[in-house]
Amino acid sequence: xxxxxxxxxxxxxxxxxxxxxxxxxxxxxxxxxxxxxxxxxxxxxxxxxxxxxxxxxxxxxxxxxxxxxxxxxxxxxxxxxxxxxxxxxxxxxxxxxxxxxxxxxxxxxxxxxxxxxxxxxxxxxxxxxxxxxxxxxxxxxxxxxxxxxxxxxxxxxxxxxxxxxxxxxxxxxxxxxxxxxxxxxxxxxxxxxxxxxxxxxxxxxxxxxxxxxxxxxxxxxxxxxxxxxxxxxxxxxxxxxxxxxxxxxxxxxxxxxxxxxxxxxxxxxxxxxxxxxxxxxxxxxxxxxxxxxxxxxxxxxxxxxxxxxxxxxxxxxxxxxxxxxxxxxxxxxxxxxxxxxxxxxxxxxxxxxxxxxxxxxxxxxxxxxxxxxxxxxxxxxxxxxxxxxxxxxxxxxxxxxxxxxxxxxxxxxxxxxxxxxxxxxxxxxxxxxxxxxxxxxxxxxxxxxxxxxxxxxxxxxxxxxxxxxxxxxxxxxxxxxxxxxxxxxxxxxxxxxxxxxxxxxxxxxxxxxxxxxxxxxxxxxxxxxxxxxxxxxxxxxxxxxxxxxxxxxxxxxxxxxxxxxxxxxxxxxxxxxxxxxxxxxxxxxxxxxxxxxxxxxxx
Numbered sequence: 033x034x035x036x037x038x039x040x041x042x043x044x045x046x047x048x049x050x051x052x053x054x055x056x057x058x059x060x061x062x063x064x065x066x067x068x069x070x071x072x073x074x075x076x077x078x079x080x081x082x083x084x085x086x087x088x089x090x091x092x093x094x095x096x097x098x099x100x101x102x103x104x105x106x107x108x109x110x111x112x113x114x115x116x117x118x119x120x121x122x123x124x125x126x127x128x129x130x131x132x133x134x135x136x137x138x139x140x141x142x143x144x145x146x147x148x149x150x151x152x153x154x155x156x157x158x159x160x161x162x163x164x165x166x167x168x169x170x171x172x173x174x175x176x177x178x179x180x181x182x183x184x185x186x187x188x189x190x191x192x193x194x195x196x197x198x199x200x201x202x203x204x205x206x207x208x209x210x211x212x213x214x215x216x217x218x219x220x221x222x223x224x225x226x227x228x229x230x231x232x233x234x235x236x237x238x239x240x241x242x243x244x245x246x247x248x249x250x251x252x253x254x255x256x257x258x259x260x261x262x263x264x265x266x267x268x269x270x271x272x273x274x275x276x277x278x279x280x281x282x283x284x285x286x287x288x289x290x291x292x293x294x295x296x297x298x299x300x301x302x303x304x305x306x307x308x309x310x311x312x313x314x315x316x317x318x319x320x321x322x323x324x325x326x327x328x329x330x331x332x333x334x335x336x337x338x339x340x341x342x343x344x345x346x347x348x349x350x351x352x353x354x355x356x357x358x359x360x361x362x363x364x365x366x367x368x369x370x371x372x373x374x375x376x377x378x379x380x381x382x383x384x385x386x387x388x389x390x391x392x393x394x395x396x397x398x399x400x401x402x403x404x405x406x407x408x409x410x411x412x413x414x415x416x417x418x419x420x421x422x423x424x425x426x427x428x429x430x431x432x433x434x435x436x437x438x439x440x441x442x443x444x445x446x447x448x449x450x451x452x453x454x455x456x457x458x459x460x461x462x463x464x465x466x467x468x469x470x471x472x473x474x475x476x477x478x479x480x481x482x483x484x485x486x487x488x489x490x491x492x493x494x495x496x497x498x499x500x501x502x503x504x505x506x507x508x509x510x511x512x513x514x515x516x517x518x519x520x521x522x523x524x525x526x527x528x529x530x531x532x533x534x535x536x537x538x539x540x541x542x543x544x545x546x547x548x549x550x551x552x553x554x555x556x557x558x559x560x561x562x563x564x565x566x567x568x569x570x571x572x573x574x575x576x577x578x579x580x581x582x583x584x585x586x587x588x589x590x591x592x593x594x595x596x597x598x599x600x601x602x603x604x605x606x607x608x609x610x611x612x613x614x615x616x617x618x619x620x621x622x623x624x625x626x627x628x629x630x631x632x633x634x635x
Contacts, residue, residue, distance in 0.1 A: 045203050047076045053199070054079040054141075061188050062178045063145035067131070075139055082145035084173035088122060092162050097121060108186040113137070114193045116186040121159060123148040125180045127189035131200055141196060143189070146180025235365040236267040239337075239358055244269060247351050249339040251319060254362060255280070255287075256327070256335040263291060263336060271340070275317050278310060280336075285309040287336055290324045294333045296352060297324045301344040320344040323351060325359040327366060334366055419456040423449050426492040448489050474600070477518075478625065479509040479554065483545055486522040496530055500540055505547040511554050512621040513600030521596050524589045525558045525616050532562025532614065553602075554622030559615045565608040573606065 045053075054065045058080035066078045088094045097103035097120070104126075108116040113130040126144035130137045151174040156167035236254050243252045251270030255263040263280040282291040286307055290297050299305050299322040302314045314320075319340040327335035337359045341347075347355075426445045430437070437445070483505055490496045511518065526543060533541035539561065547556045565573060573590050597604045602620035 045199075050076050051079065053196070057141070057143065057192055061143065061146075061185070061192070063143040066142045068140050068142055070137070070140070080145065082124075083176055084122060084124065084147075084170070085144055087165050087170055087173050088119075088124075088159075090163055090165055091159055093159055094121060107182055110190065112190075112193060112197075114186075114190050116182060116189055118148060118182065122151060122174070124177070125182060125185050127185065129189060129193045129196060131196060133200065133204060141192070143192075145177055146185055147174055147177040148180065148182065150174060232365055232368075233266065236362065239362055240267040240269050243339060243358065247339055247347075247354060250342045251275075251317070251340040252338065254327075254335065254337045256366065257291070257333070263287065266335075271317055271319070275313060278313060282333075286322060287324060287338065290326050290336050291333050294326050294328060294331065296326065296356065297322070298346050298352060299323075300346040318342050321347065323347040323355055325352075325355045327359050327363040329363060329367060334363065337362055416456060419452050421495065422452040422489050422493050423456070425494050426452070429492050444488065445492060448492060451485070452489060474513060475515075476510045476512050476623070477515045478507070479511050479547055479556075479622070480505045480507050482515060482519055483522065483547075486519055486526065487545075489523065490526060490530075493530075495534065498541060499530060499533055500542040501526075502542065502544040504545065506549075508625045509547060509549055509554055510623050510625050512623075513602070514596075517596045518600070518620075521593045521618075522558075524593050528589065529558060529560035529562060529614070532560050532564070534562075536562055549622055549624060552621065552623065553619050556618040556620065557615055558618075559613065561613040564610045564612050564614055565606070566610050570606060570608060 050067060054067060054076065057063070058065045062080070064078055064080040064082040064085065067075050069075055094103065103119060103121060104117040105120050106115060107118050108114075114127065116125065116127045118125055124144055125146040125148060126142065129141040131139040131141060151171055153167055153171055156170040156174075160167050160170055240252055240254060243249060249270070251268070253265050253268035253271060253276050255265045258264055261281060265276040268276040280287040280291065282288055286297060286299060286302065286305060286309075288309075289307055301320050302308050302322050303311055303320065308314065317340075319342060321341040321344055322338060323340075324336055324338040326333045327337060337355060339347075339351075339355060426448045430442065430445050430449075434442070483503055487501055487503060490501070529543040533543065542561045544559045545556070546559070547554055549555075574594055575591065594604055597618060597620065600620060602618060604619070605617050606614060607617070608614035
């Protein structure tokens with residue numbers, strides 16, 4: 033079982049971990065190893081066994097030698113405090129190694145179990161006189177000990193000391209870094225709270241709750257100056273209500289000194305400081321050391337943050353820096369609270385001004401769109417040419433190949449001509465309504481038929497004759513939006529892909545459509561292996577009238593596409609590698625088509 037709790041030593045290493053260290057020393061040197069406090073009590077259970085020590089403890093001659101202080105003879109001692117001793121009665125060798133934390137010895141590692149030479153039967157009989165131990169038992173016990181060379185054992189003890197000292201230092205440094213990380217995390221949390229909360233008391237309570245663990249203190253409080261110049265406590269921990277209620281004024285007492293000077297105060301022992309005016313109260317609260325930091329607004333002191341310890345001694349510089357950081361956060365919270373009302377008034381004024389600005393901006397945007405609409409009227413041929421290309425291609429096929437076409441082909445061509453004619457009509461209406469908000473249907477539609485119809489319109493377009501069009505879309509997918517406008521989007525993207533692959537050499541031109549459902553959205557990709565888009569043009573392609581097609585393009589297609597997609601609750605993005613191709617990704621509201629029973633129930 034573990035011995036008495038040693039709080040300083042436990043800060044260095046956990047008992048279970050230290051047991052493993054003792055075990056390593058025992059296995060390396062074959063000795064019984066103890067770690068004791070300065071009174072000789074085991075802090076962790078000993079490792080190994082030396083039977084002769086148990087027998088010697090039962091012998092009157094040994095007890096007498098211990099009482100007289102003549103049992104152990106110091107053979108070696110170095111400047112680090114490592115000691116090697118020899119028992120004058122039995123010839124046992126033992127060593128002691130000091131363990132220091134922050135420069136203070138808090139424990140010792142003691143080891144015994146080597147013997148200078150065998151114990152003779154005559155000597156054993158002299159030792160056991162007057163006891164219940166037999167000479168044979170004592171001799172047998174010495175035979176279980178390993179023989180030890182004093183010089184070699186002393187060197188081994190020194191090596192153990194070096195190892196344990198480095199271990200203690202590394203553990204101490206690790207603990208210091210962990211403490212710093214904890215402090216930084218606490219400061220970050222308080223900083224976020226100060227930034228996010230306008231509740232001053234909530235910030236003070238959270239700050240005071242964090243201080244004891246962060247600085248290892250016994251009490252703390254935070255106070256603000258009222259209109260009468262009296263410091264009143266607003267939050268506290270670890271002190272009594274009466275202690276927290278004590279008033280403070282600038283220039284009077286320790287806290288008053290901070291109020292008057294605006295400088296932090298580090299007091300090792302309040303009972304010995306002549307500036308103290310509350311000595312009796314400090315003694316009653318059993319508080320000795322004090323660290324106090326001002327809450328500043330510029331050069332003006334508005335409050336203080338104070339921490340206490342029961343043990344006398346100045347706080348380290350690191351603790352002062354942490355407290356100053358906490359004080360700055362507290363002062364920021366005070367500033368936020370004081371500014372809150374003014375900010376509220378300004379916010380209301382800004383709200384009214386913002387509404388006026390929105391109205392003016394809406395008017396300007398409408399004017400801009402009217403101006404764009406005028407430019408659209410002069411360049412409308414871009415959209416109409418795309419549509420007329422499909423109509424002319426299909427009509428020319430009927431004219432030139434009428435005798436060889438099947439009735440089904442003729443039906444498809446005539447349907448394509450009619451649909452393209454309708455799209456031409458819609459395109460003209462879109463151009464006319466460019467300056468107006470988009471309107472349209474917002475119902476649910478099957479995706480696969482819309483994509484099939486779009487691809488069929490391009491089937492007889494000569495510019496698509498050599499392009500490999502692929503379509504991968506499940507039949508059960510439905511999208512929400514305007515069916516005809518979505519079809520317009522797909523035609524525009526496919527024609528852009530056709531333009532990008534038209535001059536392609538060295539590989540087969542290809543455009544691929546793929547659609548998958550993710551949660552409540554359809555991810556639809558239009559992928560081509562064409563010329564791609566230059567990196568410097570990727571953001572500009574969405575701007576009205578920007579085009580990379582020279583005189584053959586108006587730069588309106590992608591702007592209209594994005595407007596339509598956003599109007600229907602979706603988004604569109606593009607990825608492209610110059611010379612390799614482009615991928616346009618549409619994210620639109622979608623679902624898997626309900627079963628017929630579900631549809632009936634909904635109706």
